[in-house]
Every structure is written in C-alpha cells, then in structure tokens.
Amino acid sequence: MLATALEGARSASFPHSEAPRRIDAYLAEAEFDRPTLVVDLDTVAANFRALSAGLEGVHLHYAVKANPEPEVIARLVREGARFDAASRGEIGLCLREGARPEHISFGNTVKKPGDIAFAHAQGIDLFAADADEELVKVASNAPGARVMIRLLVEETEADWPLSRKFGTAPDEALRLMGVAASLGLVPAGISFHVGSQTRRAAMWAPALDMAASVWHAGLAAGWPLEVLNLGGGFPAFYGDEVQGAEDYGRELLGMVRARFGGVPYLMAEPGRGMVASAGVISAEVLLVSKKRSDDIARWVYLDIGKFSGLAETMEEAIRYQFETTADGGPMGPCILAGPSCDSADVLYEKRPMQLPMALQAGDRVRILSCGAYTSSYSSVGFNGFPPLAVVCI
Amino acid sequence: MLATALEGARSASFPHSEAPRRIDAYLAEAEFDRPTLVVDLDTVAANFRALSAGLEGVHLHYAVKANPEPEVIARLVREGARFDAASRGEIGLCLREGARPEHISFGNTVKKPGDIAFAHAQGIDLFAADADEELVKVASNAPGARVMIRLLVEETEADWPLSRKFGTAPDEALRLMGVAASLGLVPAGISFHVGSQTRRAAMWAPALDMAASVWHAGLAAGWPLEVLNLGGGFPAFYGDEVQGAEDYGRELLGMVRARFGGVPYLMAEPGRGMVASAGVISAEVLLVSKKRSDDIARWVYLDIGKFSGLAETMEEAIRYQFETTADGGPMGPCILAGPSCDSADVLYEKRPMQLPMALQAGDRVRILSCGAYTSSYSSVGFNGFPPLAVVCI
Numbered sequence: 001m002l003a004t005a006l007e008g009a010r011s012a013s014f015p016h017s018e019a020p021r022r023i024d025a026y027l028a029e030a031e032f033d034r035p036t037l038v039v040d041l042d043t044v045a046a047n048f049r050a051l052s053a054g055l056e057g058v059h060l061h062y063a064v065k066a067n068p069e070p071e072v073i074a075r076l077v078r079e080g081a082r083f084d085a086a087s088r089g090e091i092g093l094c095l096r097e098g099a100r101p102e103h104i105s106f107g108n109t110v111k112k113p114g115d116i117a118f119a120h121a122q123g124i125d126l127f128a129a130d131a132d133e134e135l136v137k138v139a140s141n142a143p144g145a146r147v148m149i150r151l152l153v154e155e156t157e158a159d160w161p162l163s164r165k166f167g168t169a170p171d172e173a174l175r176l177m178g179v180a181a182s183l184g185l186v187p188a189g190i191s192f193h194v195g196s197q198t199r200r201a202a203m204w205a206p207a208l209d210m211a212a213s214v215w216h217a218g219l220a221a222g223w224p225l226e227v228l229n230l231g232g233g234f235p236a237f238y239g240d241e242v243q244g245a246e247d248y249g250r251e252l253l254g255m256v257r258a259r260f261g262g263v264p265y266l267m268a269e270p271g272r273g274m275v276a277s278a279g280v281i282s283a284e285v286l287l288v289s290k291k292r293s294d295d296i297a298r299w300v301y302l303d304i305g306k307f308s309g310l311a312e313t314m315e316e317a318i319r320y321q322f323e324t325t326a327d328g329g330p331m332g333p334c335i336l337a338g339p340s341c342d343s344a345d346v347l348y349e350k351r352p353m354q355l356p357m358a359l360q361a362g363d364r365v366r367i368l369s370c371g372a373y374t375s376s377y378s379s380v381g382f383n384g385f386p387p388l389a390v391v392c393i
Numbered sequence: 394m395l396a397t398a399l400e401g402a403r404s405a406s407f408p409h410s411e412a413p414r415r416i417d418a419y420l421a422e423a424e425f426d427r428p429t430l431v432v433d434l435d436t437v438a439a440n441f442r443a444l445s446a447g448l449e450g451v452h453l454h455y456a457v458k459a460n461p462e463p464e465v466i467a468r469l470v471r472e473g474a475r476f477d478a479a480s481r482g483e484i485g486l487c488l489r490e491g492a493r494p495e496h497i498s499f500g501n502t503v504k505k506p507g508d509i510a511f512a513h514a515q516g517i518d519l520f521a522a523d524a525d526e527e528l529v530k531v532a533s534n535a536p537g538a539r540v541m542i543r544l545l546v547e548e549t550e551a552d553w554p555l556s557r558k559f560g561t562a563p564d565e566a567l568r569l570m571g572v573a574a575s576l577g578l579v580p581a582g583i584s585f586h587v588g589s590q591t592r593r594a595a596m597w598a599p600a601l602d603m604a605a606s607v608w609h610a611g612l613a614a615g616w617p618l619e620v621l622n623l624g625g626g627f628p629a630f631y632g633d634e635v636q637g638a639e640d641y642g643r644e645l646l647g648m649v650r651a652r653f654g655g656v657p658y659l660m661a662e663p664g665r666g667m668v669a670s671a672g673v674i675s676a677e678v679l680l681v682s683k684k685r686s687d688d689i690a691r692w693v694y695l696d697i698g699k700f701s702g703l704a705e706t707m708e709e710a711i712r713y714q715f716e717t718t719a720d721g722g723p724m725g726p727c728i729l730a731g732p733s734c735d736s737a738d739v740l741y742e743k744r745p746m747q748l749p750m751a752l753q754a755g756d757r758v759r760i761l762s763c764g765a766y767t768s769s770y771s772s773v774g775f776n777g778f779p780p781l782a783v784v785c786i
C-alpha cells in the first residue's frame with residue numbers, strides 16, 4: 001500500500017499560492033532535480049521603488065550580501081540603486097554589473113588591508129570603522145578617505161537583534177572621529193544598524209535618539225559630518241505583520257528629520273527588505289516518519305536544509321512559510337529537518353511547524369520570502385549536496 | 394604610534410607549535426592571502442592505521458562528509474579503507490578516487506530516490522533506513538538491496554550528542570525489519586551513532602546495550618542479520634583529554650564482542666577521528682578592539698568565521714585551539730568573531746577565549762584540529778568571501 005501511494009506521483013499543484021505571480025507561473029512549468037531559488041527581478045524593482053517612495057531623498061545602498069546574484073545587482077543598477085559592499089568580492093561584482101564606484105560604500109567594519117587598497121584604487125571613498133586599528137588600516141590603504149564611525153545599538157525591538165559584534169559606544173565614537181582626523185582621514189559621518197527585521201518604523205526611536213546625540217555632539221566638536229547612514233533592518237513578511245514599505249519609509253524619514261534636521265547625505269542599506277519577498281525556493285519532501293508509533297509530531301525531511309540555503313533557521317530565528325502540494329486537508333505538527341547526515345541540520349523543532357497530515361515523500365514544497373540570505377549562505381557541498389541553484393526571471 | 398605598530402610586520406613565528414610536524418614545516422614557508430586549511434595526508438593515514446590496529450577485524454568506512462577532499466579519499470583507498478557516503482555526490486567522488494562499490498555504504502537515512510537508483514546502478518548494495526517510506530524508496534530504486542535499520546540513541550555521554558533526527562526506537566526497528574523483508578529487501582543489519590566526540594570507549598556502554606537487545610531480538614525473529622554498524626563518534630583532541638585511538642578501539646571491540654559475540658560484518662564509520670588532527674587552518678587577525686574603554690574582554694576578529702569554515706562553533710560546540718604569532722606574553726579574555734557583516738558570525742562569546750594581550754591586526758593564527766567538518770561546511774561566498782582554500786600535503 002505504501003509502495004503504491006509513493007509510486008503514484010501526485011500532481012504538483014499549488015492553486016492558492018502566495019508566491020509572486022510571475023514565480024507562480026514560472027514554477028507551474030518548471031522541473032527541478034534539486035532545490036532551486038527562483039528570484040523575480042520585477043519584485044526586486046518594485047520593492048526598491050516602494051522603499052524609495054517612502055524614503056524620499058534617501059540614497060538606498062543595497063546590502064549586496066543579502067543576495068549577490070549578478071542579475072539582481074544589474075537590475076538594481078538600472079533602477080538607480082547604490083550599493084553597500086562587505087568585501088573586495090562584492091565590490092568587484094557591483095563594478096562588473098555597472099555600478100559607479102562613488103555609489104558604493106564599504107560598510108564592513110572588519111576589512112582586510114588588501115581589500116581596502118583595492119577599493120581605494122577603484123575609486124571608492126566611503127568606509128565604515130568602529131575601532132582604532134581599523135582607522136589605521138583605512139588610513140594606510142586609502143589615505144584621505146571619508147569614514148563613517150559605526151555606533152553600537154544596544155537597545156532594539158527588532159525580531160532579530162544584532163550581537164554586539166559591530167559598532168562602538170557613543171563616547172568612543174566621538175574619540176574615534178578625532179583619531180580619524182589625526183590619521184588624515186575625513187570623519188564624515190556615522191552609521192548604525194537597528195537590528196534585522198525591525199517590523200515597524202516606530203521601533204527605530206531608541207536607536208535614532210542615541211545616534212542623534214552622537215551626531216550633534218560630533219558637529220559641536222567641529223567634525224565635518226555629512227553622512228548619516230541608517231543601515232538596514234527593513235523587514236520582510238514571514239507571517240507576522242509588518243508595516244508596508246512606503247508607509248514605513250515615510251514614518252521613519254519623519255523621525256529622522258525631527259532628530260537630525262537637514263543631513264547632506266542621508267543613506268540606508270536595505271537588504272532583506274529589498275529582496276526577501278522576491279524569492280521562492282522550490283524543494284521536495286524526502287521523508288515523513290515517526291520515531292515511535294505514539295509520537296505526536298512527525299519528522300519531515302526536505303531536500304534543502306541549514307547547510308544548503310536555510311542557514312537563517314539557526315536558533316529558529318527566521319520562520320519561513322511553506323506551501324505544499326498536499327495543502328487543503330487537515331494539518332498537524334512536524335519537526336522539519338534537512339537532508340544532510342548532520343544532526344544539527346534541523347530547521348524547526350522547538351516550535352514545530354503545522355503541515356498537512358497527508359504530506360509524504362515526493363510532495364513538492366515552496367518556501368516563501370527566500371530571496372534574502374539563502375543562496376549565498378549555502379555550503380560549497382556539505383554531504384556532497386550541491387549549493388542552492390538560483391534562477392532569476 | 395598605532396600606525397607604526399601595525400606597519401612593522403611581526404615575524405610570523407610559531408616556535409612551539411602543536412601542529413603536525415609536516416604542516417609546521419610547510420606553513421613556515423607558505424604565504425596565503427586567504428584562510429587556508431592544510432591537510433597532512435600522512436597523519437590521515439596514521440590515524441587510519443591506529444584505529445585499525447585497535448579495531449582489529451572491523452571494516453572502517455570513512456565518513457566522507459568529514460572531509461571530502463579527493464586527495465584524502467585517494468590516500469584512504471590506498472590504505473585499504475572503505476567508505477560511507479551521504480549522497481550521490483559523495484559516491485561519485487569515492488568511485489572516481491578508486492574505491493570499489495562493494496566497499497561503499499550509503500548511510501544517509503534520508504535519500505533522494507534518484508540517488509538510490511544511481512548508487513544501485515553503480516553496484517552499491519548496503520543502505521541505511523529508519524522509516525517505512527525510506528524502505529519503500531530503497532525497494533523501488535534498489536530492488537533486493539541489503540538494508541541496515543538505524544536505531545535512535547537517546548542516552549549518550551558524547552560531548553556533542555546528536556539530535557533525535559536519525560534512527561528509530563527499538564520496537565519500531567524490529568517492525569521495520571519485517572517491512573523490509575515484505576518489500577523484497579534483505580534486513581541485513583543495524584546501525585546507530587553514539588554521538589559526536591565520544592571521548593572514552595566506556596561511554597559507549599548504554600548505546601551498545603540498546604543495540605545488542607535489538608540485534609538479539611532480530612536474530613530471534615529469524616532475520617538474517619550480519620552487519621553491525623557501530624557508526625562514528627571517534628573523538629579528536631580539542632583540548633580535553635581523549636583516549637588514544639588504538640587503546641580506544643581495543644576497549645570498544647571488547648565491549649562489542651561481549652554483547653554481540655561473533656558478527657559476520659562488523660563496521661564503523663570514523664570521520665572526525667580520522668581527519669580532524671590532520672588539518673590546520675592558517676588565518677589572520679583582522680582587528681582587535683574594545684566596545685567601551687572599560688570593557689574587560691577584547692573583540693578579536695579573524696579572516697575566517699562561522700560561514701567560511703568554522704561552522705562547528707555553532708552554539709560554541711567545538712572549541713578549537715589557537716596558536717598565534719603573538720604567543721609568549723600575558724594572556725587575556727577575547728570574544729572571537731569572523732569577518733562577515735553577519736552579527737551571528739561570532740565564534741566564542743559565552744566562554745571567551747584566552748589569547749595574548751599583545752595580539753593585533755596582521756598577526757598570524759593557526760587553528761588546530763581543523764581537518765574535519767570545516768572546508769565542506771564553508772559557504773559558497775557569503776559576503777563575497779571565497780570558500781576555505783584547501784591544500785593537501
């Protein structure tokens with residue numbers, strides 16, 4: 001009976017998919033033999049336009065790390081976006097796809113000296129730093145460059161607060177502006193990051209208050225501050241309500257104006273908010289089983305896992321939404337896991353997922369809002385599985 | 394003063410390195426512009442021989458996922474090792490490097506149907522399964538094959554116990570032997586995994602007791618059990634004492650014989666224990682800083698992190714040992730982080746590392762016992778950083 005059930009292929013139908021319309025149409029015809037991320041470039045462009053409409057006059061530097069597919073970069077260049085790069089590799093990518101060097105910021109506060117020199121030689125002139133040693137490296141390898149001092153945000157309401165890894169305390173920031181100037185650099189501004197997936201603009205208030213106090217103290221000290229970098233944190237929809245992009249941008253901009261007044265170069269670095277909703281992963285159920293006959297939750301194993309694209313399920317941080325070809329009947333709890341032999345490759349266990357009771361091996365699965373932080377996190381080939389395939393449409 | 398300190402390159406000397414002698418000599422001459430794993434194939438061979446000496450008569454199927462470098466596989470083929478593969482990709486790799494198909498087991502309990510068919514066509518005849526659906530897939534794609542039913546180990550003293558992801562309860566295992574037979578498969582044995590990094594052989598007792606009860610019940614039920622697969626769990630040295638490989642193997646073998654008697658095909662799947670000690674990562678300090686002037690712990694940023702090879706620092710599970718060119722003076726606590734813009738890319742924070750107080754940007758670092766689960770976990774290019782480079786010597 002089992003054999004019969006598995007041999008009769010179920011039709012791969014998703015009648016009420018929430019995927020972007022173009023992806024839905026594409027997937028209806030496509031056949032993949034491995035997990036594949038499909039990115040809708042029109043949705044990327046629409047997200048850019050919505051954010052730009054709300055954040056009027058703010059220069060949007062797309063955080064390339066969110067999705068470094070060349071076609072995504074090329075489309076954003078055509079839309080008029082600017083870019084924030086984390087490494088020499090990302091800078092090279094942006095330049096190859098047509099971005100102008102003066103539109104690229106090098107926002108990583110932990111840079112290799114050779115990468116700074118490379119950026120400088122390409123004409124990039126805006127670097128982030130949060131420590132003495134980093135300023136020394138920038139001064140040695142990009143003499144005279146403009147630097148943004150990155151501030152540590154310790155109070156946040158983000159879904160996924162950042163660690164203390166980046167940024168420095170307000171007092172230190174003011175001291176570092178002086179260090180920058182003494183090294184021949186231009187202390188041109190400040191940057192910070194409010195935390196990933198900050199779902200409503202109002203949640204920015206504590207970080208903006210802190211940044212404004214540093215900004216005004218810096219101006220009072222005579223530093224030529226002109227760049228206010230709001231960083232990222234613009235949310236994507238993962239099931240919990242988020243404020244619409246245009247409305248979000250407009251409210252945020254009002255909060256910024258109220259605290260900072262006029263700013264010569266106001267910039268932001270949206271990543272997730274620009275590309276997450278533009279991507280859907282097409283995957284497959286490999287196995288459904290129970291460990292004991294009386295277990296409540298089933299184990300569902302997919303052909304994609306933590307090491308092949310879904311790294312943001314670490315500590316169950318990002319909770320993706322799933323559609324399956326078995327949708328429509330009763331639902332029940334599942335522990336969801338990836339295909340590798342690594343026992344850490346479990347996606348959701350503490351909070352099991354609700355999936356159709358009828359789900360079985362061979363069923364197709366769509367994972368929504370997967371355009372950000374998936375393909376580039378994929379391992380080179382853990383367990384011999386290839387990296388996540390990507391198709392841009 | 395800072396500038397001067399950083400510009401004067403410190404000599405990259407590791408006078409008292411604990412790295413394997415051949416790697417120490419190699420690194421003394423090598424220059425890398427990116428993090429690089431150096432693997433000493435002689436140490437891999439020595440580890441294989443030591444384990445083989447202790448586990449006399451046990452077929453060692455190297456767990457390819459631990460380090461799938463072609464040169465590692467080729468050397469182990471020459472040494473007489475057998476292999477356990479997790480996917481079609483790993484099977485292809487082993488065959489290309491000269492392994493015979495009858496010496497390869499397909500031990501992943503979550504297999505793609507096409508991968509099973511590929512393995513079967515190549516002549517592989519030993520598969521693991523822990524669920525009805527998996528047996529159906531094996532029966533459809535590798536008719537008549539031998540299967541090992543994988544048992545769930547819930548009681549373990551391993552440093553890194555496995556999740557409940559793999560294996561089934563003892564009662565279910567006996568039922569699945571019947572299901573296998575009814576599908577035309579041969580219920581040929583059992584497998585289990587005692588947990589990663591099981592530091593002393595004596596720690597195997599509870600798992601062996603459980604497995605022996607299933608084994609004897611299976612024989613009593615008339616199933617033609619011949620394969621006892623002890624899985625992995627053989628430890629590497631990460632600073633805490635571990636029992637020597639030969640001694641470990643001999644003690645374990647005695648425990649197995651006492652519980653199982655004679656077994657036609659006794660096998661084990663060492664991965665970490667075979668390659669970890671054979672690899673050293675050569676890396677560099679990118680930045681040392683404090684968030685506030687009165688913080689106790691410094692932040693130390695390396696050019697390698699969680700997404701470029703050190704994935705096993707997740708939840709601070711594996712605690713690597715570090716050597717630096719600043720060794721020799723007073724030590725102090727550090728929070729250790731990787732180079733990416735991802736705030737989750739922090740290696741050790743809950744239990745800070747002790748590193749030299751004199752450590753600064755540009756200092757070289759060696760990370761010991763990195764031969765297992767590093768290169769293959771590396772991301773394809775998160776933040777634009779290339780995957781971990783590997784050199785076999």
